[in-house]
Amino acid sequence: MLQLDKNSHQGLMIIILLGFFVVIPFLFVVKYATLSADDFPRAVFDIQDFFRNYSSWYKMHNGRFVNAFFSLLPIYSPTPLRLMLFINFVFNFIALRFFLFELFSFYGIQVSKKVNFIATIVFFSLLIVQMPSLVDYFYWYASMTVYSISFCCFLMTLAYLFKMMRGDKRAIIWSMLFSILAIGSSELFILLLNSIVAVFLFVDYINRKQVVRSLIYLQLIVIAASVLVILSPGSANRQQAFEQSGNFINALSVTWREILFFFSNEFSNLQDYLTYSVIVMLIALVLIKSKNSVSLKYINPLILLLFSITLLICILFTPSYAMGGLPFNYGRVGNLIHLLWLVIVLVNTINLMVALKKQQWIDWSIGEYWCLPTLLVLLTTSVVRSSNVNNIYDDLINDRFEKSENDRNDRLLRVINSREVNIVLEPMMMPKTLQYTDVTSNPDHWYNKSYVNYFNAKYDININTVRVENKTASAVEALD
Secondary structure (H helix, E strand, O other), X not given: OXXXXXXXXXXXHHHHHHHHHHHHHHHHXXXXXXXXXXXXXXXXOOHHHXXXXXXXXXXXXXXXXXXHHHHOOOOOOHHHHHHHHXXXXXXXXXXXXXXXXXXXXXXXXXXXXXXXXXXXXXXXXXXXXXXOOHHHHHHOHHHHHXXXXXXXXXXXXXXXXXXXXXXXXXXXXXXXXXXXXXXXXXXXXXXXXXXXXXXXXXXXXXXXXXXXXXXXXXXXXXXXXXXXXXXXXXXXXXXXXXXXXXOHHHXXXXXXHHHHHHHHHHOOOHHHHHHHHHHHHHHHHHHHHOOOOOXXXXXXXXXXXXXXXXXXXXXXXXXXXXXXXXXXXXXXXXXXXXXXXXXXXXXXXXXXXXXXXXXXXXXXXXXXXXXXXXXXXXXXXXXXXXXXXXXXXXXXXXXXXXXXXXXXXXXXXXXXXXXXXXXXXXOOOOOOOOOOOOOOOOOOOHHHHHHHHHHHHHHOOOOOEEEEOOHHXXXXXXXX
16 A cells, blocks of 8 residues: 555656646746737727727727726736736636636535646646647737636636535625626626526525525626626627627527537547546546545536536537637637537536446546556647647747747847838748737738837837738749
8 A cells, every 4th residue: 555655646746747748838938929910909009098998999899898908908018918928827727726626625525735736737738738729828918818818717706606605605706706807808608607607596596495695696797797798889899890790590500500510529539539538537536536525416417418518509609699600629719619618528527427436336446556547648648649739849949939039029120220111021930839920911901000000109110011021932933
């Protein structure tokens, strides 16, 4: 037994080191983050006109009242920008750690801080491995304020909701606050949070035969925040940018069609099965390491599965209705959908395995010998096969981040020191991990115009246009 405990300790330390191998490089890359696309027009806003700009955003741009606040802050210089992205990265880890602890507690799983930390770093690594577009989630400020912040606040809302269900009266205030932040950052959480709180309210009423006031207050706050987003003049204006936006019948049709594509996509390759296997082994390890199994409780697995499918439909329906389409497998919306899907998989896995342990359908003593080694093999394989992890280490080895930073500084000097009013720029070398949207070859593109306005305002210069042209390639073509 002593030898087993020693091997177990060594195995857990290897998992932690493997998690750091995945997480730390992505945190390090924050130091090379820069402005992109939507950041440029927002960077020229004057903080002294904050309230007027905020009102204009809500009335003209969209109803994301929390996103508007963060977007209009004067943080578009390198140091404050990277500091905000750093804080957001750390907040993702903290929110996930708190969520997992409260989720385990909700199911009666008593875990130590060490085991909860290991579960957090493993699941956080899985999120990084599976994410379609890391640059949109961690390194592009305009996108981060919509999708990353909202996801963290969603996790915090659920964590405090679990605390409420365990009798913590103070949790209601925090749950309200984070629900407002989540919905005010992204409309994707409107249906999701309304549905979750409503089900908690209904189930609690069935069990206690009385209405719990704190849940009613939370439901009212979630509804109020949703109304602020939905009925804002900015949301109505935004819908006009998408041809099928606001078409309920089309949204239903797209959702039902895409739900089939979604499931076929999420079970289509080895990396997906590795991810799900890691989650299963991780929860098995947590249950083996848990201090007490007497207080375990679970929901009927079939009922939870049906509710989870309903939530997934809500998740897919929202962008279908808002934008008339559904980019579920790429970009910023795809990031959020994948993260929520993994949370759904995690919750259902915990619920099912708690049910199996409670009913004693599995001899868990056997798991002490094979669970940890299996988890290590699966997690290592998943990390090694990950294109996101391979890309960032390839970028680091080939010094692409420094080269990109040098290109960016050279371009800055080229723009602010040029005596020309119509500037032609060379394409910048971009790392695989930081594939930012660059200015285009079309000087009339809104990216290019925003770029021009930003530099004119920030450096007090007067250029008319910029465009990108590969002069080296053009010279070669001329010689041919």
